[in-house]
Amino acid sequence: MIKTNISPILTTRHYGVNDFEIEEKIFEIKYSKISPKIFNNQNICFDEMKSFSTNLLSTEFDNHSKKFNNFAKEIIIKKDCQKPLGIVFDENKSICENLRIVIEEEVNAQVILKFLSTDIISHIQTIEIYLKNNSQLKIAEMFCFENNSKNFVSINVKCETKSQLDLFLFDFGEQIASQKVNIDLLGQLSKANLNSVYFGQNKNRLRLNYIANIKNKKCECKINSCGVLNDFVKKDFVGTISFDCGSSKSIGEENENCILLSNNVKSSSTPILLSKEEDVDGRHSSSTGSIDGNELFYLQTRGIDRLDAIKFLIKAKLNKMIELLFDEDLKEKILMEIDKKIDEKK
Amino acid sequence: MKNNLTLSKDIEDTENFYDFKNEDNYEFKIQNGLSKEIVEEISKRKNEPKWLLDIRLKALETYFKLEMPVWGPDLSELDLNNISTYVKPKTDLKSSWEDVPQEIKNTFDKLGIPKAEHQYLAGVGAQYDSEVVYHSIKEDMKKLGVIYTDFDSAVREYPELIKKYFSKCVPIFEHKFIALHYAVFSGGSFVYVPKDTKLEMPLQSYYRLNSPESGQFEHTLIIVDKGASLHFIEGCSAPKYSKVGLHAGCVELFVKDGANLKYSTIENWSKNMLNLNTKKAIVETGANIEWVSGSFGSKISMLYPMSILQGDNSSTEFTGITFAGSGQNIDNGFKVLHIGKNTTSNVVSKSISKSGGVATYRSIVNVLPSAQNAKCSVVCDGLMLDSQSRSDTIPVNKIGNQSTSFSHEAKVGKISEEAIYYLMSRGLSEQDAKAMIIRGYANPVSKLLPMEYAVEMNRLIDLELEGGAK
Numbered sequence: 001m002i003k004t005n006i007s008p009i010l011t012t013r014h015y016g017v018n019d020f021e022i023e024e025k026i027f028e029i030k031y032s033k034i035s036p037k038i039f040n041n042q043n044i045c046f047d048e049m050k051s052f053s054t055n056l057l058s059t060e061f062d063n064h065s066k067k068f069n070n071f072a073k074e075i076i077i078k079k080d081c082q083k084p085l086g087i088v089f090d091e092n093k094s095i096c097e098n099l100r101i102v103i104e105e106e107v108n109a110q111v112i113l114k115f116l117s118t119d120i121i122s123h124i125q126t127i128e129i130y131l132k133n134n135s136q137l138k139i140a141e142m143f144c145f146e147n148n149s150k151n152f153v154s155i156n157v158k159c160e161t162k163s164q165l166d167l168f169l170f171d172f173g174e175q176i177a178s179q180k181v182n183i184d185l186l187g188q189l190s191k192a193n194l195n196s197v198y199f200g201q202n203k204n205r206l207r208l209n210y211i212a213n214i215k216n217k218k219c220e221c222k223i224n225s226c227g228v229l230n231d232f233v234k235k236d237f238v239g240t241i242s243f244d245c246g247s248s249k250s251i252g253e254e255n256e257n258c259i260l261l262s263n264n265v266k267s268s269s270t271p272i273l274l275s276k277e278e279d280v281d282g283r284h285s286s287s288t289g290s291i292d293g294n295e296l297f298y299l300q301t302r303g304i305d306r307l308d309a310i311k312f313l314i315k316a317k318l319n320k321m322i323e324l325l326f327d328e329d330l331k332e333k334i335l336m337e338i339d340k341k342i343d344e345k346k
Numbered sequence: 347m348k349n350n351l352t353l354s355k356d357i358e359d360t361e362n363f364y365d366f367k368n369e370d371n372y373e374f375k376i377q378n379g380l381s382k383e384i385v386e387e388i389s390k391r392k393n394e395p396k397w398l399l400d401i402r403l404k405a406l407e408t409y410f411k412l413e414m415p416v417w418g419p420d421l422s423e424l425d426l427n428n429i430s431t432y433v434k435p436k437t438d439l440k441s442s443w444e445d446v447p448q449e450i451k452n453t454f455d456k457l458g459i460p461k462a463e464h465q466y467l468a469g470v471g472a473q474y475d476s477e478v479v480y481h482s483i484k485e486d487m488k489k490l491g492v493i494y495t496d497f498d499s500a501v502r503e504y505p506e507l508i509k510k511y512f513s514k515c516v517p518i519f520e521h522k523f524i525a526l527h528y529a530v531f532s533g534g535s536f537v538y539v540p541k542d543t544k545l546e547m548p549l550q551s552y553y554r555l556n557s558p559e560s561g562q563f564e565h566t567l568i569i570v571d572k573g574a575s576l577h578f579i580e581g582c583s584a585p586k587y588s589k590v591g592l593h594a595g596c597v598e599l600f601v602k603d604g605a606n607l608k609y610s611t612i613e614n615w616s617k618n619m620l621n622l623n624t625k626k627a628i629v630e631t632g633a634n635i636e637w638v639s640g641s642f643g644s645k646i647s648m649l650y651p652m653s654i655l656q657g658d659n660s661s662t663e664f665t666g667i668t669f670a671g672s673g674q675n676i677d678n679g680f681k682v683l684h685i686g687k688n689t690t691s692n693v694v695s696k697s698i699s700k701s702g703g704v705a706t707y708r709s710i711v712n713v714l715p716s717a718q719n720a721k722c723s724v725v726c727d728g729l730m731l732d733s734q735s736r737s738d739t740i741p742v743n744k745i746g747n748q749s750t751s752f753s754h755e756a757k758v759g760k761i762s763e764e765a766i767y768y769l770m771s772r773g774l775s776e777q778d779a780k781a782m783i784i785r786g787y788a789n790p791v792s793k794l795l796p797m798e799y800a801v802e803m804n805r806l807i808d809l810e811l812e813g814g815a816k
Contacts, residue, residue: 283755
């Protein structure tokens with residue numbers, strides 16, 4: 001077993017939140033050639049990578065991603081996107097992708113990455129994102145893998161002056177899902193919003209590790225995470241907002257909400273706030289519980305079927321983030337996927 | 347009452363109020379370091395039964411096996427080869443202040459202990475270096491069957507009780523410094539409150555470490571029997587020396603069915619002390635424990651009181667404030683384990699950091715699958731008074747069943763400029779305005795203390811704001 005996805009701040013090992021252990025055989029996967037579908041890529045450069053992006057999960061993941069990737073591209077967006085750039089991976093093959101996305105100055109861009117499979121596959125993702133001065137990027141990723149698949153995501157973002165990132169992650173449950181997102185707000189007035197929705201069921205293991213380092217003045221960062229856990233899922237959420245020296249007048253906010261649908265789930269949440277700067281506003285909140293019995297009863301008294309009422313209440317909780325999505329088609333797909341997940345457990 | 351809105355002259359004059367030293371005039375001081383011979387010597391001097399020596403030696407073995415923590419403050423300057431683990435003062439245990447040697451009595455007079463005993467306490471224990479020098483309890487408490495004695499006496503007089511409970515709440519292998527504690531523990535108190543006995547006045551133990559380059563390892567064991575209630579207050583201080591001192595005490599609390607225990611601590615160790623204390627309570631059916639904690643001292647502190655809500659319908663509250671000033675790294679927090687059904691925990695923790703101090707809140711809320719219908723709420727706030735300081739919160743929350751309702755919130759930031767401006771526009775100086783706002787910030791803690799301790803806590807806050815208690 002190897003330790004991966006290590007928390008930025010260690011605490012006593014008895015709590016079991018410092019890292020995420022996985023079997024080394026994940027690296028024995030063989031990858032075949034893949035040809036994802038690419039949409040709306042006019043005026044966008046897709047270059048071969050001169051140097052690979054670095055995977056944050058562990059040294060083993062990094063070495064593997066650089067050596068065995070079957071899709072490696074440097075995507076440079078120099079003009080505003082009229083429509084979102086779409087990349088769809090749906091060939092039922094294991095994927096090891098290594099990407100670098102660069103948004104040039106003053107450019108507004110949108111990117112959607114979809115991962116779909118009906119077979120058991122393995123996915124290792126390494127992305128580095130660079131937002132130059134005054135640029136904006138809205139990027140959404142949707143992971144709909146077969147239940148017994150494995151999904152490892154590493155995203156490293158650097159935001160320069162007045163740039164803005166909106167990152168959406170939708171994970172609909174795999175046997176193992178491990179995400180590590182690191183956002184560095186390097187320039188003044190830069191902003192980042194990370195919205196994460198997750199579904200866990202069966203015996204899924206889920207590790208979400210989101211880090212925001214605020215390094216300059218008047219920056220803003222929000223991390224919102226909301227999910228549903230069922231069956232025997234084990235979930236660890238670690239969210240870190242770090243105000244470095246020089247980050248005066250910055251705002252950092254972190255919210256994690258988790259809905260439990262089973263008595264056998266294990267939900268762990270570690271919202272961390274680190275501050276070396278006095279003149280900041282940092283806050284976090286975390287809540288965990290089941291669906292409100294009173295609300296459920298109320299809907300049923302209005303003639304709504306119990307399962308539909310549960311769907312309704314779950315979607316209401318998740319809707320805060322779904323409605324922020326920039327693509328209507330993606331919103332619909334996500335809502336359909338939520339319905340499908342809940343129906344599976346009828 | 348003193349006007350606490352301005353720093354009064356007597357506070358300015360007694361800038362180093364706690365920093366007075368007596369000559370290091372002991373009857374016996376064990377050699378520095380840690381070894382089997384040292385542990386055996388301590389046990390021999392106390393004339394302990396074999397079973398207790400066996401625990402000490404087992405703990406020593408465990409200490410050498412366990413590793414230093416890889417998280418939290420840097421403890422590399424802790425070198426037991428520079429610390430004496432046992433210092434016996436030139437007196438035995440007394441039950442009257444008149445019999446306590448003058449120098450030691452003067453120490454506790456300065457700290458206000460005899461006066462407090464006379465005015466509003468049901469009993470007092472006073473420890474000087476490694477031994478309890480004074481212990482007494484009011485007659486009417488004794489008649490009720492309340493036992494409040496020093497730990498050595500308890501071992502002799504109530505061996506069955508001690509054997510039943512000692513090290514059962516905090517096991518010797520829990521971490522490296524509790525193993526150290528069990529190897530060299532000395533002093534401390536034993537309290538037993540019989541069934542349905544409710545003490546109206548608190549009991550207090552005060553710990554004073556005078557000897558340089560030494561440690562204090564007191565053991566407190568409290569049993570509050572079914573339906574009983576107790577308020578126990580703990581205070582501590584030491585003069586400042588250039589070399590590091592160590593406090594690795596242990597508090598074991600047993601709160602039986604339907605009982606209530608309030609455990610209040612005002613910690614003001616000197617700024618050369620490493621405070622690695624362990625406190626834990628086991629709370630049974632329908633019982634409640636309330637922790638009230640003010641931490642102002644120590645160079646490094648790692649203190650995480652813990653409540654184990656074992657019984658159904660048991661509950662715990664924790665209200666604490668931490669002040670980290672120049673040169674301090676205070677890593678404190680709280681731990682709660684929900685086991686029984688319908689258990690409740692409420693945590694309110696506040697920290698203030700100033701002049702380069704580091705204040706860390708570190709906690710765990712762990713709700714087991716068996717803890718159906720648990721309710722937990724955690725609020726932790728950090729106030730930074732300048733940009734040289736640091737404030738971190740690292741709360742871990744583990745929920746193991748669907749019926750739990752859990753919420754956690756935290757904030758970090760500075761004093762509101764609008765609030766300062768408002769108070770200044772009412773005629774207060776900027777310094778007084780800040781002091782007032784900070785006392786308001788600390789109010790959730792001070793209002794839970796007896797008035798005299800609340801005043802003392804406010805005085806400590808004023809001293810810290812002035813940079814007085816260095």
